[in-house]
Amino acid sequence: MNDIILRTTNLGKHYKNRWAAQDINLEVHRGDVFGFLGPNGAGKSTSIRMILSLIKPTTGSVQLFGHDLAAEREKALMNVAGIVEKPDFYLYLSAFRNMQIAGSLTLGRTPDKKKVMETLQVVGLAERALDKVKTFSHGMKQRLGIAQALLCDPQLIMLDEPTNGLDPQGMKEVRELILRLSTERGITVFLSSHLLNEVEQVATRMAIINKGKMIVQGSVADLLKANANKVLVHAEPVKKAVSTLTAMKNVSGVTVTEEGIIARIEPKFAPAAVKGLVEAKCKVFSVQPRHSLEEYFLEKTGASEP
Ligand SMILES: Nc1ncnc2c1ncn2[C@@H]1O[C@H](COP(=O)(O)OP(=O)(O)OP(=O)(O)O)[C@@H](O)[C@H]1O
Ligand SMILES: [Mg+2]
Numbered sequence: 679m680n681d682i683i684l685r686t687t688n689l690g691k692h693y694k695n696r697w698a699a700q701d702i703n704l705e706v707h708r709g710d711v712f713g714f715l716g717p718n719g720a721g722k723s724t725s726i727r728m729i730l731s732l733i734k735p736t737t738g739s740v741q742l743f744g745h746d747l748a749a750e751r752e753k754a755l756m757n758v759a760g761i762v763e764k765p766d767f768y769l770y771l772s773a774f775r776n777m778q779i780a781g782s783l784t785l786g787r788t789p790d791k792k793k794v795m796e797t798l799q800v801v802g803l804a805e806r807a808l809d810k811v812k813t814f815s816h817g818m819k820q821r822l823g824i825a826q827a828l829l830c831d832p833q834l835i836m837l838d839e840p841t842n843g844l845d846p847q848g849m850k851e852v853r854e855l856i857l858r859l860s861t862e863r864g865i866t867v868f869l870s871s872h873l874l875n876e877v878e879q880v881a882t883r884m885a886i887i888n889k890g891k892m893i894v895q896g897s898v899a900d901l902l903k904a905n906a907n908k909v910l911v912h913a914e915p916v917k918k919a920v921s922t923l924t925a926m927k928n929v930s931g932v933t934v935t936e937e938g939i940i941a942r943i944e945p946k947f948a949p950a951a952v953k954g955l956v957e958a959k960c961k962v963f964s965v966q967p968r969h970s971l972e973e974y975f976l977e978k979t980g981a982s983e984p
Contacts, residue, residue, distance in 0.1 A: 683708050683834055683866060684729065688738035691724050698724040699925075702738070706834070706868055706883075710861050713877030713898070714870040717979050721872040723762055726838050728869075730760045742834070743974035759784070760836030764876045765823025769812035773822055776811055778824035778975055784834040789829055790890040800863075801855055803827040817848030821855060828859075833858065837869040841876055849876065856880050860907040874975045878902075902971050909948065911939040913955050922958040926951060940968060 684706035691698045700722035706712045716722050722845040727733045729740050730752075731747055740747035745754035767776050774794055781789035798804045801821040811819065820840060827835055838895050839848040840856070857880055859865045877884050878898060894901065895911040908931075913919035919939055923932045934938050943951050948965060955962050 681707050682741075684744050684868065686725070686729065686738060687741070689725065689728055689740060690737035690818070690901075691728060691733065692736040697736075698885065699728070699887075699888045700737075702887070702892055704873060704885055704892075706866065708833075708866055709860070709864070710866055710868075710883050711881045712866070713881030714868065714887065715872070715877045715884055715975070716870070717872050719889075720887045720979070722837050722872075722887060723914060724890075725887070726760065726762055726836055726870060726919065727867075728759070730762065731755060738934045753860035757833040758812075758836065759827035759830055759832035759834075760838070761823050761827055761840070762836075762838045765819065765826065766813045767819065767822065768840065768912075770810055772808050772809040773798060773806045773811055773825075774833045775824065777829065781829045784826075784830045789873050793829070795824045797828050798822075800828065800858070802851065803917060812954065815848070817976075818849055819845065820848070820852055822978060824859075825857060834866045834868065837867065839870055839872070839950060841871065841873075853880050859966060860939075874972050877969065886975060886978060896957040901974075907942050907944050908940055908968040908973070909943050909965055910968045911955075911965050912935060912943060913939065913960045914963070919955055919960045922955055923951065926954055 681683045682705050684704060686702050686704045689702040690700045702725050714722055714725070731751055743756040752770045768779065777794045777798065778788050781794065795804060795807060798807050800825055803818060803821055803825065806814070806818065811822065814822065824837070824840070841852050844852065855867065856867050860867055881898050883897050886893040886902065907970055909920065911923070916934060916939065920932055920934060923929045923939065923941050929941050929943050929951055933941040952962055954967055
């Protein structure tokens with residue numbers, strides 16, 4: 679079977695007067711933790727809904743495990759589970775009971791006790807199995823949602839902003855869970871987020887989407903490499919520092935931004951660059967690596983926060 683287990687081709691959704699998503703061409707390989715990154719309103723949930731067949735695309739197609747979603751819906755979705763936005767629970771029932779109900783809906787039969795407990799164990803909720811869900815924190819509910827999705831033993835799990843609204847500890851727990859699903863259970867994970875930092879920490883490949891359109895797709899390592907070696911320099915006088923840096927052999931792309939001077943300098947040439955600035959009688963206040971993928975993301979999406 680093809681290594682690409684999810685492929686979308688020119689996938690698009692048009693609402694009344696706007697395209698919520700347009701020409702989305704995703705390629706998710708088996709084993710990926712795939713990050714789908716974009717600011718609010720970019721079209722992430724819309725794309726995920728189309729992939730999970732919750733809404734009908736206006737254009738294009740979705741292939742899952744080699745099956746066309748429109749032509750072979752059941753086969754295409756057989757090994758796929760997903761959560762779009764917040765999972766729903768019966769708050770006055772226990773986590774265990776919620777799992778049984780969710781299981782009977784997706785599997786068509788009540789999952790046995792062992793399976794439910796094993797799955798709760800995976801998400802770190804086994805000890806809380808008999809507690810009512812209304813006593814759960816937001817992060818615990820999020821993990822319970824993932825446990826429900828795991829009941830059908832999916833090969834691909836689609837999570838729409840799984841860490842949204844969680845505190846740093848809750849985010850870390852979900853991140854660790856995602857990595858465990860990938861490494862220990864071999865599940866391909868597709869997750870959306872509006873936080874680059876979040877995606878970067880777990881994803882092997884990613885796509886960036888903005889205003890309904892895809893901007894870039896590739897391995898996280900390659901994308902980072904392509905945007906590497908930028909540094910932020912605080913030196914004065916700025917004009918002198920810029921001309922000095924611009925004249926240096928191993929420095930390129932010198933630009934002045936609100937934050938300071940940004941230049942592309944390989945780390946091994948940084949000391950020479952600083953020495954050059956000092957020799958040119960510039961005061962060097964700081965030279966720090968610039969998180970350039972973040973800059974790229976902000977530049978391409980105009981998002982106010984990374
Ligand atoms: N049912 C709908 N009717 C009309 N417009 C919609 C509908 N659903 C989404 N949209 C619009 O489509 C665009 C993309 O929305 P979507 O929910 O896919 O974005 P998102 O990337 O998931 O954003 P967020 O990070 O806020 O969840 C937005 O402009 C939104 O207003
Ligand atoms: Mg959304």
